[in-house]
Amino acid sequence: TDATSEKLVELAKRRGYFFQSSGAYGGVGGFYTFGPQGASLKGNVEDAWRDRFAVAEGNMEIDAPTIMPEPVFEASGHLDTFDDMLVECPECGESHRADHVVEDNTEYEDAESLPIPEVEEVIAEYELVCPSCGAGLAGQAVDTFNLMFATNIGPGDSDPGHLRPETAQGIFVEFPRLKEYARNQLPFGVTQIGRAYRNEISPRRSIIRTREFTQAELEYFVDPEEDEPDLEAVEDVEVTLYPASEQNKEDGSELETTIGEAVEEDVITDEWVAYFLGIAKPWYEAVGVDMDRFRFRQHLSGERAHYAADCWDAESEIDGNWIELAGFANRSDYDLSKHADHSEDRFTIFRQYDEPKTVERATVDPDMSYLGPEFGGDAQAVVDELETLAERDRSAFDGETVEIELEDETHEIPLEKTGFSVDEETIAGEHIVPHVIEPSFGVDRLVYTVLHHAYREDEVDGEERTYLELEPEVAPTFVGVFPLQNDDELEEQAHEIVDDLRAVGLSVTYDDSGNIGRRYRRQDEVGTPFCVTVDYETLEEEETTVTVRERDTTDQKRLPVDGLAETLAEIREG
Ligand code: ATP
Missing domain, CATH: 3.30.930.10 (Bira Bifunctional Protein; Domain 2)
Incomplete structure (x- = not known):
């Protein structure tokens, strides 16, 4: 809720x-x-x-x-x-995302991929209103906003x-x-x-x-x-998938499968994407996302x-x-090609062949004493065109003359004036633009999810309690240390324990204010997995022991102080 x-x-x-x-x-x-x-x-x-x-x-x-x-x-x-789509309220002047207004109030689920005129139509048809003040939005222009x-x-x-x-x-x-x-x-x-x-x-x-x-x-x-x-x-x-094909059905449902099967059955068509989904899922689980409330959803074709x-x-x-x-x-x-187009730098990698390859290379060496007088200022454009043809379409050089297009006019150039030749060349590899x-x-959003999925309410000793069941690996505070009462000896002992725990790298909170129950509740709400309380028994015994309380069960155990830091550090490491 x-x-x-x-x-x-x-x-x-x-x-x-x-x-x-x-x-x-x-x-x-x-x-x-x-x-x-x-x-x-x-x-x-x-x-x-x-x-x-x-x-x-x-x-x-x-x-x-x-x-x-x-x-x-x-x-x-x-x-x-x-850009996002923006619609402004004529009454209160607030701006809203037009696609969100549509998605929140109609059956449209992917309004972001609709063209603007259609979004305007939907707003008018459904008589959608400003989420802030309730004024009608029909007839308002939808704009793009960078x-x-x-x-x-x-x-x-x-x-x-x-x-x-x-x-x-x-x-x-x-x-x-x-x-x-x-x-x-x-x-x-x-x-x-x-x-x-x-x-x-x-x-x-x-x-x-x-x-x-x-x-x-x-x-x-x-x-x-x-x-x-x-x-x-x-x-x-194992993964829960929500493929596009299911989303397009009226009663579409999620698919419980494995990465291997999903690839085999072409549900996930890109193997690299499948690989990263496969390592992401257990990682999300380890940081505390509830796997019953987690899925991978495929983009619909319009979203991609x-x-x-x-x-x-x-x-x-x-x-x-x-x-x-x-x-x-x-x-x-896509990304590297764009930067290659706009920048002087090289966004390619040299792909070395297993063995050098012999390739044919077509070149031109046009006769400028012919092209110059014939084409005047356009001579260089002719050279460029011939070079492009040699690279892309060798059959253009098959006849007696070569046809080239220059500003919508066709020119015929005698073959011998183009200096066309085909040579063999040995190359070790080629430059390719990597894919990413x-x-x-x-x-x-993940931090929010981790907190939300960890949020618990229960009853302890007839009292309502709120706690966060955070994974020990990510919990911000790992252990709270309390002296039972304000007493110099208890406090001194508690401070020593704090030092020991911090020395093994644990995140520790020291708290001596309020009654012990209040202090436990405070740490429960923060999601601290363990609390250590120093009491009078601690001081009386031969072997120094403390009460260790576990957050989720609220179970308490007496444990020797000797080795406590190491035991807790091991739990933290998982
Ligand atoms: P949305 O559709 O929710 O605006 P997006 O598809 O534009 O997100 P991406 O560009 O794919 O998001 O960004 C990658 C991730 O960054 C998202 O999955 C999300 O976790 C996070 N992210 C994007 N926008 C925001 C935001 N405004 N606030 C918090 N996290 C965001």
Whole structure:
């Protein structure tokens, strides 16, 4: 129910997970600050991502600037097309995403892919209203709005720049250097975890849609003809899939299968995408996403970028809605080709043949003493045309004359004036534009999901209790240490234990305020897996022992202090 989200957002603020930022100045939509617990949880999730997608896969990590010059986004296409549909309320003046207004109030599920006139028609037909004030939106013009934040680099406005709307461009742009670090060998992967900025028209649902957020992206560069993923490593991974074919049915349903079977039966058609779905699923499970509320959804054909043959999103269920956590796409040579077109640098890799190949190469060496007088200022254009023909269509040189088109006029040039010849050449390889497979993760939405899926309410000793059943690997605080009462000896002993636990790298909170029950509740709400209490028994015994309380069961055990830090550290490691 929505109630969980409401309670979670309240808990998040009270306990230091996240809250709207700049509250002292009234707050501003779409910007959130992660508090002490949230920053730590987010950091743990990012570390877990780095371990799996960079370190364990042998990929390189980079850290590029968040502001990039405008030509980067001219090349990438973002300047022209990174738009959302906007509709403004004639009454209150608020702007809304037109596709969201349609999706929220009609049976249309993918309004983003509809052309603008059709969206306007749907708004009129359904008499849709402004979500803020209820005024009718029929007849309002729907406009496009570019989501990039613009800025100027240096004084004046001669060098426009933009805050990056995704971390990916920072990787693509540096490809000519990154390939050197990879010793010019495909395949190789480059990851980046960092901030991205989108001037969302209507930020909503707390940290699920914000204007500044964190992405963790992997760009995996492959030779489309030579490289294959290690599908065996993931073939047994069980997944819930929601293929496009099912979404198109009235009563479409999800499919329980394995990665291996899904590839075999062509449900997932791109093997590289299948591989990354296969490593993503157990990773999501390990950081605490509830696998009963998790699926991979295939993009419908209208949603897909034209270059991507098969795209899947990881989705989690929040209050009955599915939200996108990550996108997985084979982007082919789209991004690198665009940068190659716009930049002088080389966005290719040399593919060495197993053995050198002998190839025929057609060349021309036109007779300028003939072309000059014949064509005057157009002579160079004729040369260019002949060169292109030699490369693309050798049969053009089969007759006595060669026909070329120049400004819609056909000219015949005697064959002997073209200097056409075919020579044999031995080549060791060729330059190819690598293809790229992109798993693109949103970190904030994942943090929200992890908290939401961990949210529990139960009753302990007749009292209602709220706790977060966070995985020990990501829990921001691992152990709380309490002296039972304010007593110098108990406090001193508790401080010693805090030092021991911190020395083995555990994140520890010391708390001596309020009664012990209150302190347990506080840690339960933060999701701290263990609490250690120092009491009078601790001091009396021969062997020093403490009470260790487990969060989920609230079971308490007496354990010796000796070896406690090591035992807990082992649990933390899993
Ligand atoms: P949406 O359709 O929800 O706007 P998108 O398809 O445009 O998202 P991508 O460009 O694929 O998103 O970005 C990759 C990931 O980045 C998303 O899966 C999501 O987790 C995250 N993300 C994108 N936009 C936002 C945002 N405004 N706030 C928080 N996370 C976001």
